[in-house]
Amino acid sequence: MNSSSLPQRSIVRKKKKPARKRKKRGFFRTVFRVFMFCLILLIVAGGWLYLAPSAQNTRYLIADTLITTQHRYMAKYIIGEDELKNRVSEYTERFQEMGDEVDTHVIEPEPVVPEDKPLVEIEKVNGSGYAGYVMIVNDPKKVRLGVPNKIGSGEKVSSMVARTGAIAGVNGGGFADPNWKGNGFKPIGLVVSQGKLYYNGLGGKKSTQIVGLDKEGKMIAGNYTLDELSKLGVQEAVTFQPRIIVNGKGQIKNAAEGWGIAPRTAMGQRADGALIFVVIDGRQPGYSIGANLYDVQQIMLKQGAVIAANLDGGSSTVLVKDNEILNKPSSQYGERYLPTAFLVFENPEQADIKNIWEGLDPSKIDAGKKRTR
Structure with missing residues (x-):
């Protein structure tokens, strides 16, 4: 029994070895084929991308x-x-041209929040590759432009909201941002808050594209000089572009003119005076890649906007409501430090927003200087 069984076990072992070798060879062949397929696909795709009309x-x-x-x-x-x-x-x-047409839109003289509506309404918005929020502010006179409270550093919108007692806030205008590591304290262009010029970084320029509100809560957006802004009674404003809707007409013809895909923030207004803020997240595969300006324009038109303009986006995009960040900022470091934000107040006359840039020379502000906390 024992002598006859030993050779049989030996034979079985000899049969298994070639099978293992074949499996290994088959595995490496498969990996090689997949690699070659991907390489060929990459070459073909690259050739198409760079060469095909x-x-x-x-x-x-x-x-x-x-x-x-x-x-x-x-x-x-x-x-x-x-x-x-x-x-x-x-x-x-093109952006300059989009801000030149004279805006003739009008709003109701005394926008009143209907009894069955809150001051602020928020809803989610989704589209092809993007997700975000639309915030409606039913009384435009309840909005003020917030600024930082510390020299040498911008401030997070969530901090501005909490510090000033606002009920909501959205990031505002752009700022000097060397190597995307700026301290958020040097705005680009103009900053107007509560009817006063807080910051003038125009240098030798006579005009700039602004996004803001006048005394009656009417949205002002487009290319204006300081004198024109003064005559219009502009109360809250930042410099940014482009204006994407004017007199009820979209300025961007199609997605190809939409200036790429990115996180976006924009401000618009309906004929009844209600303000529309669109906040789109981006640079987060699996959740939201981002939107182009044509996407944002179409969202605004669907919401009934008769005027709308782009605000600072990218990693600055943020929406805060009741001291909670609703969206998902794309910055790997979280919410950014910014120079301005549009804030919503139940009692805006009580808002304490001081001019942090008073007495400072814009040309001497170090935009990249490390923040002091």
């Missing part, structure tokens, strides 16, 4: 999206350095 819109979409990030320089690898410069120049000129 039909891929032009895709190339520009990728480039425009990169332009909105801290990696703008990478866009030259998609469309070339000269084309990158041309693209940025074209957008600058």
